[in-house]
Amino acid sequence: MPLTKEEILKQANAISKNTLMETLQIEMIDYGDDFLVAKMPVNSRVYQPDGVLHGGATAALAESVGSFASNIFSNLEEVFVRGIEITANHVKSVTEGHVYAKATFLHKGRTTQLLDIRVTDDNDNLVSICRLSTISLPKKK
Structure with missing residues (x-):
C-alpha cells in the first residue's frame, strides 16, 4: 500500500x-503533483541584527523546499x-509569524x-522570489 500524504510529509x-x-x-507542510510547501517561523533565530528576517535564512528555506521537491x-x-x-x-521585510x-x-x-x-508571509504577501537549479546524478552501483 502506498504511503499517505501525511506519512510522506x-x-x-x-x-x-x-x-x-x-x-x-523548517517544516514541510503540503505537496501535490508538481509542488511542495514548507514553513519557517520568523523569530530571533532567523533575524538580522536589526530584527527582521535574514535573507540568508529565506534562501535556506527556499533551497530546502526546492531540493526536497526535486x-x-x-x-x-x-x-x-x-x-x-x-x-x-x-x-518585503518580515518581523514575526511564519514564512511559507x-x-x-x-x-x-x-x-x-x-x-x-x-x-510569502502569514497574510500571503510576497516576501521573496527565488529560483533553484538542481541536478540529479547517478548513484554509484
Whole structure:
C-alpha cells in the first residue's frame, strides 16, 4: 500500500533531524503533483541584527523546499539530488509569524531541474522570489 500524504510529509520532516532545517525549524507542510510547501517561523533565530528576517535564512528555506521537491519527484534508488544554483530577490521585510515557501517546477528534466519558489508571509504577501537549479546524478552501483 502506498504511503499517505501525511506519512510522506512526516518522513520528510524526520530526515531533517540534526540539520540546518531543524535548526531553522523548517517544516514541510503540503505537496501535490508538481509542488511542495514548507514553513519557517520568523523569530530571533532567523533575524538580522536589526530584527527582521535574514535573507540568508529565506534562501535556506527556499533551497530546502526546492531540493526536497526535486527529491520527492525523482527516483532516489537511481539518483541523488544536489542544488547547484539559487537566486533570491527579497521584496518585503518580515518581523514575526511564519514564512511559507512554495516550490513549483519550471523544468523537470532527467538531469537538471529548475524550480520557482515563492516565499510569502502569514497574510500571503510576497516576501521573496527565488529560483533553484538542481541536478540529479547517478548513484554509484
